[in-house]
Amino acid sequence: MSKYRIVFVRHGESVWTSENLFCGWVDIGLTDKGREEAKHAGEALNSERLKFDVAYTSVLTRANDSLEIILKEIEQPELPVTQAWELNERHYGALTGHNKIEMAVKYGKEQVQIWRRSFDVLPPPMGKDHKYYCHIVNNPKLKSIRDKIPQTESLKTTMLRVIPFWNSAIVPNIKSGKRVLIVCHGTSLRGIVKHIDRMSDEAVMNLNLPTGIPFIFEFDADFNPVVSMRFLSDEETVMKAMSKVASIGDVEK
Numbered sequence: 001m002s003k004y005r006i007v008f009v010r011h012g013e014s015v016w017t018s019e020n021l022f023c024g025w026v027d028i029g030l031t032d033k034g035r036e037e038a039k040h041a042g043e044a045l046n047s048e049r050l051k052f053d054v055a056y057t058s059v060l061t062r063a064n065d066s067l068e069i070i071l072k073e074i075e076q077p078e079l080p081v082t083q084a085w086e087l088n089e090r091h092y093g094a095l096t097g098h099n100k101i102e103m104a105v106k107y108g109k110e111q112v113q114i115w116r117r118s119f120d121v122l123p124p125p126m127g128k129d130h131k132y133y134c135h136i137v138n139n140p141k142l143k144s145i146r147d148k149i150p151q152t153e154s155l156k157t158t159m160l161r162v163i164p165f166w167n168s169a170i171v172p173n174i175k176s177g178k179r180v181l182i183v184c185h186g187t188s189l190r191g192i193v194k195h196i197d198r199m200s201d202e203a204v205m206n207l208n209l210p211t212g213i214p215f216i217f218e219f220d221a222d223f224n225p226v227v228s229m230r231f232l233s234d235e236e237t238v239m240k241a242m243s244k245v246a247s248i249g250d251v252e253k
Ligand SMILES: O=C(O)[C@H](O)COP(=O)(O)O
Pocket: 021, 022, 023, 024, 025, 089, 092, 116, 185, 186, 187, 245, 248
């Protein structure tokens, strides 16, 4: 029987997603479509009459702005929000700022898919001479963790920061009965979903989370998932959005 519930949303489309660029820790805003997606996410939450006690997001603008739009839409603009760097998107290393299709032409689409979706293959590290190195290390929102900023991250290494935060900060809140909303990024969410559903390293390679469609997990009294990834949208829309995410960078060589 279901005792606890949590709602997740991946932020709306960012300017760099629309331009097909690897984004990672670069602090890029939403497109108009991304704002619209966040508004739709709020509407979907309204249609299920979902309200929250606390929300979590990353320190990155695209997630913060999505959350703000959602909270406005569900008429909870004053909800307590925790911004945690641990929920940031993975750091995409030297790939940051590069076009996914151009990378597929240069390195082959198999290699690009390995970088994007393998569990533990790290993209090449970002050196100090990288175009976006200064943008990231000088981001005032990252000042307190400057010495922890990675040079690159796989899903595996992203989970090394996401899951301890999930276990120590978020799970106790859910278990205390708080209604929790998390709005963050594709890779941080894939890490949490993999952890909750005990997905294998192979299975998670096929997990592509759509932007702006809320999804729900429910847990029994022992915190075992009894409802996994119930999307608040019709199946056709979800499948279409998932395959769009999967196909980014896909190109015939
Ligand atoms: O950082 C990025 O580029 C995106 O948020 C995630 O991109 P991906 O779907 O290629 O991992």
